[in-house]
Amino acid sequence: MFGDVEANLNHFAELIEEAAAKRARLICFPELALTSYSTHAEVLRSAEVVPGPTIKKLAAIAKRLDVYISVGIAERDGERHHIAQVLVGPEGYMGKYRKHHPTDGEQVCGFAPGRSFPTWEVDGFRFGILIFFDGRHRDTIEAMKNAHVDIIHHPHGNTIGGLGREAEEWTRSKMVYFVPRAVQARTHILVNNSAGDTQQPHATLQYSSGALVIDALGQGVGRTTQKDRKEKMVIATLQNPVAMIPEGELRRLRADPVFKSRFQLEELCGA
Numbered sequence: 001m002f003g004d005v006e007a008n009l010n011h012f013a014e015l016i017e018e019a020a021a022k023r024a025r026l027i028c029f030p031e032l033a034l035t036s037y038s039t040h041a042e043v044l045r046s047a048e049v050v051p052g053p054t055i056k057k058l059a060a061i062a063k064r065l066d067v068y069i070s071v072g073i074a075e076r077d078g079e080r081h082h083i084a085q086v087l088v089g090p091e092g093y094m095g096k097y098r099k100h101h102p103t104d105g106e107q108v109c110g111f112a113p114g115r116s117f118p119t120w121e122v123d124g125f126r127f128g129i130l131i132f133f134d135g136r137h138r139d140t141i142e143a144m145k146n147a148h149v150d151i152i153h154h155p156h157g158n159t160i161g162g163l164g165r166e167a168e169e170w171t172r173s174k175m176v177y178f179v180p181r182a183v184q185a186r187t188h189i190l191v192n193n194s195a196g197d198t199q200q201p202h203a204t205l206q207y208s209s210g211a212l213v214i215d216a217l218g219q220g221v222g223r224t225t226q227k228d229r230k231e232k233m234v235i236a237t238l239q240n241p242v243a244m245i246p247e248g249e250l251r252r253l254r255a256d257p258v259f260k261s262r263f264q265l266e267e268l269c270g271a
Helices: 005-021 041-046 053-065 104-109 132-136 138-146 167-185 247-255 262-268
Strands: 026-028 068-077 080-089 092-098 119-122 125-129 151-155 188-192 195-199 204-208 211-214 220-223
Touching: 005 026, 005 053, 005 068, 026 151, 026 188, 041 068, 041 104, 053 068, 053 080, 053 092, 068 092, 068 151, 080 119, 080 125, 132 138, 132 151, 132 167, 138 167, 167 188, 167 204, 167 211, 167 220
Parallel strands: 026 068, 125 151, 151 188
Antiparallel strands: 068 080, 080 092, 119 125, 188 211, 195 204, 211 220
């Protein structure tokens, strides 16, 4: 629901419960999910300080269910606003990523670009976030590669159109440019999109839906293939080859200049 953060959070809480019951550890939601994606200035009315009351509630859910949650929110930082993706976990609020490359429409709306690429440790994986249009820029995937991330969450807010009219077509189109990025950075990429229709002040926006998981070799691990725009959950099990190395051996290899890159560590493990 557009601008109704509380209603959206309540709905997400149900989905989080469902995913946790299926033993999911990292649960990902789309771009600006808590407000509903929009480039209408009205969306800024729902912007919040991060971390604020809504994120504290989300962190409490993560702690109770012992899961990690990545969710999109409109962030207010003084006079500036950002399209942000927040990460919470069993220990509470972990941090946020601000969209590095807002579109022209998003900047006209009032969203400013982010300036950094934070990463976090999630169950032994190095985890990073990029958002929607960030995927069309080389500097973002280079930043993830240089940070040696194992997983990138890449949330979207795509409406129907050239990128896909429904979930199956949308995920198929995303394979075209996300597979090379996964291979380039040697990382898993989790891609998902908003679903259904949202009534906004200027129009009813129709989102394509869709979720896609690509592994570090560019193979599709799982994706939505339904011919509609309804919500659908995709659950995938990912393996971290570096985590298979005993800690003492890993420390030795990281100190050895021959084995400093994550690519070489993975090759050593036979990935």
